[in-house]
Amino acid sequence: MSSEGSGGVLLGIDLGGTRIKAARFSTDGEWESESQSHSNGREKAEEIFAKLHSVASDLIGSDRLAGVGVGVAGVFDAQSGRIVKSPNMPTLNGFDLRGQIQSAFGEVPIHIMNDANAAALGEFHAGAGMGAESMFLLTLGTGIGGGFVSGGEIWEGVAGVAGEVGHMCIQADGPLCNCGAKGCLEACVSSWALIRDANAAAGEKPDSPIAALPSLTPEDLAVLAAQGDEDARALWEKAGTMLGIGIANLMNLLNPECIVLAGGLAKAGDLLLKPARKTWEVQAFDRAHESTSVRMGKLDEWAGVRGAVQPLLRP
Numbered sequence: 244m245s246s247e248g249s250g251g252v253l254l255g256i257d258l259g260g261t262r263i264k265a266a267r268f269s270t271d272g273e274w275e276s277e278s279q280s281h282s283n284g285r286e287k288a289e290e291i292f293a294k295l296h297s298v299a300s301d302l303i304g305s306d307r308l309a310g311v312g313v314g315v316a317g318v319f320d321a322q323s324g325r326i327v328k329s330p331n332m333p334t335l336n337g338f339d340l341r342g343q344i345q346s347a348f349g350e351v352p353i354h355i356m357n358d359a360n361a362a363a364l365g366e367f368h369a370g371a372g373m374g375a376e377s378m379f380l381l382t383l384g385t386g387i388g389g390g391f392v393s394g395g396e397i398w399e400g401v402a403g404v405a406g407e408v409g410h411m412c413i414q415a416d417g418p419l420c421n422c423g424a425k426g427c428l429e430a431c432v433s434s435w436a437l438i439r440d441a442n443a444a445a446g447e448k449p450d451s452p453i454a455a456l457p458s459l460t461p462e463d464l465a466v467l468a469a470q471g472d473e474d475a476r477a478l479w480e481k482a483g484t485m486l487g488i489g490i491a492n493l494m495n496l497l498n499p500e501c502i503v504l505a506g507g508l509a510k511a512g513d514l515l516l517k518p519a520r521k522t523w524e525v526q527a528f529d530r531a532h533e534s535t536s537v538r539m540g541k542l543d544e545w546a547g548v549r550g551a552v553q554p555l556l557r558p
């Protein structure tokens with residue numbers, strides 16, 4: 244598939260803490276090819292941008308670039324074109340991303356947004372949310388993120404902070420979160436929360452199968468739970484129950500047509516979903532949980548790349 248002779252190519256880029264992913268699209272949004280580069284989040288801003296530039300240049304080749312969309316892990320200020328704060332890539336704090344893209348690729352349309360919002364737009368327009376009127380994307384991974392799409396548009400909030408569902412309080416006086424608050428959804432359900440609880444369980448029962456695991460990862464804990472280990476099952480039950488409270492809150496607050504679950508932890512499937520469903524069916528209003536469907540994401544880790552170009556597509 245080539246865009247030769249058409250209106251050029253669009254690039255979608257997902258600038259994350261561990262990987263820079265990019266794909267080229269036709270101006271109609273048709274996916275053509277993709278590429279990626281690893282980043283450790285501690286490199287200098289110039290080095291991170293050089294990787295982005297290299298991945299992007301390979302994808303563009305000799306074709307005409309018609310626009311660049313970027314989803315960035317952090318808070319972006321559309322007025323200044325700068326990244327305000329990127330917790331996973333602190334060297335990018337204050338980085339003039341729009342200016343650098345303009346210098347590197349010329350005067351093409353550029354759209355930059357938060358990576359979770361980009362992923363939400365991707366799932367809404369080309370994944371599990373296709374055909375829905377409204378959708379909330381809940382990304383369950385190392386951290387927990389989200390984005391709310393209504394009528395095709397992201398709800399960014401007055402200062403771009405909307406959708407920070409990972410820091411919605413689930414348990415007052417619950418475990419301490421990385422953000423400094425207590426009992427955030429992320430402090431109860433994320434990969435790191437699960438590993439923290441697994442370590443505690445292993446410490447309490449040094450002769451248990453959990454303590455015998457060579458590494459405590461969500462994947463290993465899922466295998467152990469599937470084998471019927473009670474301690475591993477209890478960890479997933481607890482995480483799923485907390486997730487269910489978060490989902491019930493979203494259902495009652497927004498009542499979207501669907502809530503889409505994505506991210507590495509979502510791969511645990513029923514281990515998380517069964518206790519979560521049991522909880523949201525009690526915690527959410529009947530009319531809310533009966534009308535909001537919960538679905539698995541379809542674009543996996545490429546949702547952000549797809550969503551990043553959405554604002555640049557021909558209407």
Ligand SMILES: [Zn+2]
Nearest residue numbers: 410420422427
């Ligand atoms: Zn928090």
